[in-house]
Amino acid sequence: MMNKKAIGAVAVAAAAVLALSACSGGSSEGSAGGDAATGEISYWLWDANQLPAYQQCATDFTKANPDITVKITQTGWDDYWSKLTNGMASGTAPDVFTDHLSKYPDFLKTKQLVPLDDSITVDVSQYNEGLADLWVGQDGKRYGLPKDWDTVALFYNQKMATDAGITPEQMGSLTWNPQDGGTYEKAIARLTVDKNGKRGDEAGFDKNNVAVYGLGLPGSDAENAGQTQWSYLSATTGWTTTDKNPWGTHFNYDDKKLQDTIDWWASLAVKGYMPKLETTVGANAADNFGAGKAAINSNGSWMIGQYTGYKGIDVGIAPTPQGPEGKRASMFNGLADSVWAGTKKKDAAIKWVEYLGSSACQDVVASKAVVFPAITTSSEKAADAFKAKNVDVSAFTQHVTDKTTFMLPITDNASKVAGIMKPAVDAVIAGKSPASSLTAANEQVNALFAK
Amino acid sequence: MTTLTKQPDPGLSARAPRKSRKRGKPSDGFRGIGDLKVALFFIAPAMVGLILFYLVPTIRGIYLSFTEYSILGDPEWIGAQNYERIAKDPLFWNALGVTAEYVLINIVLQTALALGLAILMHRVAKSTLIRGALLMPYLMANVIAALLWFWMLDYQIGIINQIIEWTGLPRVAFFGSEQWAIPTQALINTWRHMGYTALLIFAGLQAIPNSVYEAASIDGSKAVSTFWRITLPLLRPVLVLVLVVTVIGSFQVFDTVAVTTAGGPVNATRVLQFYIYQRAFNEQDFGYGSALAVILFLILAIVAFIQMKFLRGNQSDLD
Numbered sequence: 001m002m003n004k005k006a007i008g009a010v011a012v013a014a015a016a017v018l019a020l021s022a023c024s025g026g027s028s029e030g031s032a033g034g035d036a037a038t039g040e041i042s043y044w045l046w047d048a049n050q051l052p053a054y055q056q057c058a059t060d061f062t063k064a065n066p067d068i069t070v071k072i073t074q075t076g077w078d079d080y081w082s083k084l085t086n087g088m089a090s091g092t093a094p095d096v097f098t099d100h101l102s103k104y105p106d107f108l109k110t111k112q113l114v115p116l117d118d119s120i121t122v123d124v125s126q127y128n129e130g131l132a133d134l135w136v137g138q139d140g141k142r143y144g145l146p147k148d149w150d151t152v153a154l155f156y157n158q159k160m161a162t163d164a165g166i167t168p169e170q171m172g173s174l175t176w177n178p179q180d181g182g183t184y185e186k187a188i189a190r191l192t193v194d195k196n197g198k199r200g201d202e203a204g205f206d207k208n209n210v211a212v213y214g215l216g217l218p219g220s221d222a223e224n225a226g227q228t229q230w231s232y233l234s235a236t237t238g239w240t241t242t243d244k245n246p247w248g249t250h251f252n253y254d255d256k257k258l259q260d261t262i263d264w265w266a267s268l269a270v271k272g273y274m275p276k277l278e279t280t281v282g283a284n285a286a287d288n289f290g291a292g293k294a295a296i297n298s299n300g301s302w303m304i305g306q307y308t309g310y311k312g313i314d315v316g317i318a319p320t321p322q323g324p325e326g327k328r329a330s331m332f333n334g335l336a337d338s339v340w341a342g343t344k345k346k347d348a349a350i351k352w353v354e355y356l357g358s359s360a361c362q363d364v365v366a367s368k369a370v371v372f373p374a375i376t377t378s379s380e381k382a383a384d385a386f387k388a389k390n391v392d393v394s395a396f397t398q399h400v401t402d403k404t405t406f407m408l409p410i411t412d413n414a415s416k417v418a419g420i421m422k423p424a425v426d427a428v429i430a431g432k433s434p435a436s437s438l439t440a441a442n443e444q445v446n447a448l449f450a451k
Numbered sequence: 452m453t454t455l456t457k458q459p460d461p462g463l464s465a466r467a468p469r470k471s472r473k474r475g476k477p478s479d480g481f482r483g484i485g486d487l488k489v490a491l492f493f494i495a496p497a498m499v500g501l502i503l504f505y506l507v508p509t510i511r512g513i514y515l516s517f518t519e520y521s522i523l524g525d526p527e528w529i530g531a532q533n534y535e536r537i538a539k540d541p542l543f544w545n546a547l548g549v550t551a552e553y554v555l556i557n558i559v560l561q562t563a564l565a566l567g568l569a570i571l572m573h574r575v576a577k578s579t580l581i582r583g584a585l586l587m588p589y590l591m592a593n594v595i596a597a598l599l600w601f602w603m604l605d606y607q608i609g610i611i612n613q614i615i616e617w618t619g620l621p622r623v624a625f626f627g628s629e630q631w632a633i634p635t636q637a638l639i640n641t642w643r644h645m646g647y648t649a650l651l652i653f654a655g656l657q658a659i660p661n662s663v664y665e666a667a668s669i670d671g672s673k674a675v676s677t678f679w680r681i682t683l684p685l686l687r688p689v690l691v692l693v694l695v696v697t698v699i700g701s702f703q704v705f706d707t708v709a710v711t712t713a714g715g716p717v718n719a720t721r722v723l724q725f726y727i728y729q730r731a732f733n734e735q736d737f738g739y740g741s742a743l744a745v746i747l748f749l750i751l752a753i754v755a756f757i758q759m760k761f762l763r764g765n766q767s768d769l770d
Contacts (some may be wrong), residue, residue: 010633085522088523106521110523208621279714281606288607419734
């Protein structure tokens with residue numbers, strides 16, 4: 001009898017475990033239990049450079065609200081999103097987390113985010129223009145409070161530029177077009193040096209033995225819609241990623257303007273001005289720049305600290321080149337903080353988000369000179385903090401003041417689009433397929449939205 | 452045994468066995484049930500584990516392959532749509548081809564080298580130290596081995612490319628070029644698994660009785676023909692086992708790809724397991740990922756069946 005009981009107990013326990021796991025697998029969104037306004041709340045972010053600033057914010061926040069403490073966890077970008085999704089499925093996601101424009105549509109679709117405007121009213125005019133609108137879902141509700149923004153510029157090695165006879169003024173007034181690459185390509189060619197010391201624009205240049213590439217290459221960047229690598233060029237031709245933004249449902253990778261841009265970019269590798277894609281696997285483009293193997297890197301403003309931190313490299317920051325229509329362009333991306341729908345401490349979580357979105361916290365972030373906070377006055381303070389560190393960030397900020405930014409494309413199915421576009425653009429940059437092959441990939445992408 | 456000690460009256464010994472049999476029957480049956488209970492008790496942990504971690508997930512995986520499921524929210528039944536989409540998915544067919552290339556290079560090389568090593572262990576290297584050293588790569592975690600080679604074979608800073616350059620040859624993008632990426636990874640895993648496979652074959656070699664070899668040498672057989680006519684045929688059951696196990700393992704290559712090329716360049720290393728992971732975990736399409744996994748499961752079952760059937764892996768020629 002004892003044995004039978006024991007077996008029965010094991011069976012019951014097994015069934016219970018099964019039932020439990022089935023529950024947590026399915027309906028975590030419904031489990032938003034408490035609205036507690038006190039206790040410890042968890043907060044996740046991915047950028048280690050920003051951790052000290054937000055730790056300071058958390059300390060200040062607890063000082064003002066002694067009954068709430070904030071536990072911050074930092075996880076690198078590569079693991080952040082799968083960890084977060086698994087956490088949501090298993091009921092262990094953080095109460096509040098740093099959210100990204102390309103990711104939050106999927107969370108909205110599966111009802112993982114708490115609409116903030118049910119509980120708080122925030123003056124959105126304090127933020128840089130457009131940032132707050134990005135975090136309003138298709139239902140008209142707000143799912144994130146803007147925390148920072150970023151634009152793109154050209155980091156370049158000043159000594160190499162001087163040696164090549166290129167002045168900072170010339171670097172600051174580059175032009176580009178998809179046909180001959182304009183003065184941008186001329187500068188890239190001039191800055192490329194082969195092993196015999198011949199420059200890319202000189203006779204006898206050996207493109208198969210290059211010592212310094214004019215332009216660095218981290219990868220095809222198609223998984224990020226070309227954010228730092230080619231969107232600053234394609235957008236100057238008047239091309240847009242989707243039919244409308246946010247919430248576009250039709251992609252335009254079949255457009256000749258985009259394909260000409262990608263073809264031009266891929267041609268740099270053929271000419272020996274940019275590394276071949278196959279040599280970049282496992283390499284870090286920024287570190288290669290730091291090692292003096294590339295003269296120019298296009299990258300985002302969140303990378304300022306890393307690029308200016310390389311010992312022995314005198315880094316200049318130039319604005320992205322002017323396009324065929326005489327205008328510059330930079331993707332404008334903004335992060336925000338969102339509250340997870342499964343939180344047990346909703347009121348405390350929202351209070352923390354409100355604090356993160358206020359000038360009290362964003363001024364602290366500004367003072368650390370790591371990123372540009374979303375609040376206009378705070379991002380001016382950040383520019384001053386960078387200046388105090390002898391870094392001229394006007395190449396990034398002028399996109400905002402000149403209104404030459406365009407928003408990161410916000411759509412459903414972002415990860416599936418990335419899964420299709422990355423190998424497609426890889427193949428073009430690797431020289432395996434012409435850019436016209438992107439038309440077929442574009443059809444696959446648009447088919448995702450057909451249902 | 453208690454029934455025997457309780458045997459009554461010795462005078463009735465003639466009837467005693469029958470009686471005891473009669474009494475024994477229910478008690479035997481009863482003991483049987485008692486044994487069953489005890490047996491179940493001991494089987495239970497393994498059984499619960501099997502049901503919980505194999506049977507239920509397998510059935511659930513098959514069920515999910517007929518649904519659309521994003522892990523957040525509930526699965527939605529869509530019939531065989533996932534399978535229809537897979538049939539038309541160029542990336543699936545690409546993954547099949549890439550995986551097949553990997554398995555072919557990996558298995559052929561690994562089995563040939565392991566066989567050679569096993570014979571050397573059997574005939575030449577009797578030292579336990581050397582035999583042990585052959586197992587060293589296998590003791591390393593897959594991910595560590597992959598990262599180590601990733602670093603040594605790096606295009607810019609890898610020591611192997613430094614050596615290649617010293618010899619005057621052009622550097623090789625071992626992981627970056629589409630031609631090299633799969634052979635490189637197949638070779639890394641061959642290096643890692645070779646010693647272990649050799650050990651399995653070595654055990655098989657030791658099971659072949661010496662008398663067979665003696666008979667062969669008396670008949671004047673040379674070493675080469677002894678290998679082809681005696682060693683290899685008698686080793687067949689072990690080789691089949693080794694092949695079945697290594698082919699299944701080879702088809703499931705994932706970690707090496709995941710920590711190095713992540714499917715790239717372009718689609719050159721998007722092996723089946725990595726494609727399953729990508730669809731399920733990166734793109735939150737668990738239904739599609741499950742359908743791919745079911746297909747991989749069927750492929751492996753068929754491959755294992757063919758190997759067992761045609762190589763007669765369950766029979767030995769020694770008896």
